[in-house]
Amino acid sequence: DIQMTQSPSSLSASVGDRVTITCRASQGISNNLAWYQQKPGKVPKLLIYAASTLQSGVPSRFSGSGSGTYFTLTISSLQPEDVATYYCQKYNSAPWTFGQGTKVEIK
Amino acid sequence: QVQLVESGGGVVQPGKSLRLSCAASAFSFSTYGMHWVRQAPGKGLEWVAVIGFDGSNIYYIDSVKGRFTISRDDSESTLYLQMNSLRVEDTAVYYCTRARRLRAGGKDAFDIWGQGTMVSVSS
Numbered sequence: 001d002i003q004m005t006q007s008p009s010s011l012s013a014s015v016g017d018r019v020t021i022t023c024r025a026s027q028g029i030s031n032n033l034a035w036y037q038q039k040p041g042k043v044p045k046l047l048i049y050a051a052s053t054l055q056s057g058v059p060s061r062f063s064g065s066g067s068g069t070y071f072t073l074t075i076s077s078l079q080p081e082d083v084a085t086y087y088c089q090k091y092n093s094a095p096w097t098f099g100q101g102t103k104v105e106i107k
Numbered sequence: 108q109v110q111l112v113e114s115g116g117g118v119v120q121p122g123k124s125l126r127l128s129c130a131a132s133a134f135s136f137s138t139y140g141m142h143w144v145r146q147a148p149g150k151g152l153e154w155v156a157v158i159g160f161d162g163s164n165i166y167y168i169d170s171v172k173g174r175f176t177i178s179r180d181d182s183e184s185t186l187y188l189q190m191n192s193l194r195v196e197d198t199a200v201y202y203c204t205r206a207r208r209l210r211a212g213g214k215d216a217f218d219i220w221g222q223g224t225m226v227s228v229s230s
Contacts, residue, residue, distance in 0.1 A: 034216035036152070043223065044144075044152060049207060049216035087152055091206075091214055094166035096142065096154040 002027045004088055006099035012107045019075040021102045023088035028068045032092035035064055035073045038101075039084045047086075048073065080106055109133045109219055111203045116224030123193055123228075129186040129203030129221055137181035140164070140206040140213025143188050145199035146223075155201070156188065157213040164212045170196075193228045200225050 003026040013019050023033065031051040038044040046055045048064035051071055061076045075082055083106055088099040115127040129141070143155040156167045156177040165177060176189040186203055201224050204217035 032214070036217075038152075043202065043220045044217075045220070046207075046216055046218050049218075055216075055218065085151075089152075089154075089216070091216055093214070094157065095168050096157065098152040098154060101151040 001095055002029065002090055002097060004090055004097050004099040006086075006088055006102050008102060009100065010103040010105070012105045013078050014107045015078055015080060017078045019078050019082075019104060021073045021086055021088075021104075023066075023071040023073070023099050025069045025071075025090055029090045029092045031067050032090055033064075033066065033071050034089045034091060035062075036087045036089065036098075037082075037084045038087065044087065075104075078104070078106070111205065111219055111221035113201065113203050113221040113224040116201065116226045118227045118229065119193055120230055121193060121195055121228055124189070124191045125193065125226060127188040127190065127201055127203075127224060127226070129188075131184040131186070131205075134205075134219075135209075136179075136184040138209045140211060140215070141177075141179060141186045142204045142206060142213060142217060143177060143186075144202045144204055144217070144220075145197075145226075146202070147196075147199040150199075153199070157206075158186070159212045160210050190226070193226075195228050198226060198228050 033051045035048040036044040052064045085101045203221040205219040206213040207215040207218040
């Protein structure tokens with residue numbers, strides 16, 4: 001099975017900072033990669049699919065890039081409401097594996 | 108609005124069974140692949156099972172193969188997860204989710220999530 005590895009596992013940044021989270025697949029998955037945001041005590045929410053396509057209603061400060069085995073999620077200007085855990089996920093074939101998550105906090 | 112509502116969770120002893128249900132509303136349920144995802148307390152997301160829009164393309168994570176069965180009733184717009192021989196490590200919130208694209212065999216991101224139902228396996 002393809003493994004999904006996120007880094008870092010947690011980060012702390014200031015409001016307004018640019019934040020980047022990486023996700024690596026152990027084998028190529030083309031652009032079959034999604035990013036989710038899960039705020040504390042809440043249901044996960046789809047942010048980005050097809051590696052770089054913003055889901056409807058998601059603020060434009062979120063962006064995704066990458067293909068094959070290396071992907072990034074960038075928050076261009078961190079806001080207090082972005083405090084959450086972020087997960088990448090592959091969906092090209094079973095199993096639909098998630099990364100272990102990256103917890104984002106405000107410094 | 109488009110909605111998924113899970114039910115059926117609870118506290119159960121190891122080795123027992125539970126059946127989870129997920130009622131869909133405000134979209135054409137029969138045209139979407141559907142998944143179950145779980146999250147153990149304080150842990151990350153773990154994909155569990157998928158069923159294609161036509162009831163084919165059924166897959167499971169290795170740890171539940173032979174114990175869990177995913178199914179759907181399109182006439183009732185309901186997704187199910189039959190969980191047998193439950194183990195302590197199955198304790199989690201179970202989410203029902205929809206694959207984004209129509210008729211894509213479930214191979215897409217999950218755009219709609221239910222609120223989750225808690226399953227606790229304990230003696």
